Amino acid sequence: MNNEKIIIRSDFSDTPGARYKVDGEFSGEQFYDDLLFPKFEKAQSNNVKLEIDLDGVWGYPSSFVSGSFGKLSIQVGAETVRKVIVFISTESETRVDRIWAEIDNPTKK
């Protein structure tokens, strides 16, 4: 069975927003509800990976990362997230590190 995939720039937005839907368009909460959690659950139940392509995006605000990936980590645990999600980024290693840092130590807001 094929891995699940999310290409953020085309499936969601190339300008991610803030944490909550009330804060504006393309929020972390919107990404989590519409794409991240459903695809994560599907990947987990089918025992495949969820590949997330981070490239082509003009910066990821910490609020977006926290409102989506951080929230996922709080929901299912960092270890489970690490077992399922694979980040793809040829542009920046630092960006991937920042997201994993949030997953490993999610901000609780």
Added chain:
Amino acid sequence: MKQSISVVNILALSFVFFLGTLLPILIYFFDDFSFVFEINIIDFLSLLATITLSIVVVYLAKSLDKKDIARNIVVEDLNKLCDIYSENRNILGKLQSKNKNYSLTQARQAINLNFHRADLLIDRINKELEVSFSSFYKKLPAKELSNQTLDYWKWVTDGPFMIGNFTISSAYIKDHETNLCIVHSNINLLIHKLIKSI
């Protein structure tokens, strides 16, 4: 170009060496000098030592020169990183001026783009350190530069600025200035550590 310069250096040295060797032979054949072929061992060893030292100094100077160039490139990039973060100050200033043509959304996108550029530069600096200062880089805590800039990224992009009804104020500008100074200090400290390690 650099390769051609070192070939020129070698040719020049070789020319001087052979000239120094041939000249006495030419003088011997063209003049009435009588040479004393007794060699003072101490003088001979001094000559060898002088020649060896002159070659070693030339190559040592070249090696230090390369290290200086690499260090300057890394320091320049670390200063560029500070400049990118400082651009956020200008964006917030533009927002504070209540320019009708400049919205909060535009300011957020501009600041996110700055952080994106900063992360790309951090990647580049890490690679430069790994290549040119590998022992220094290995001694640094893992992801040091990324960690030293993490708090500033979080403060700006996960703080009041990202909340829907944010209105910029003097208090926010002052707090931003404080956090900007802290990240500059962290980066400058890394520059000092790098210089000290050389």
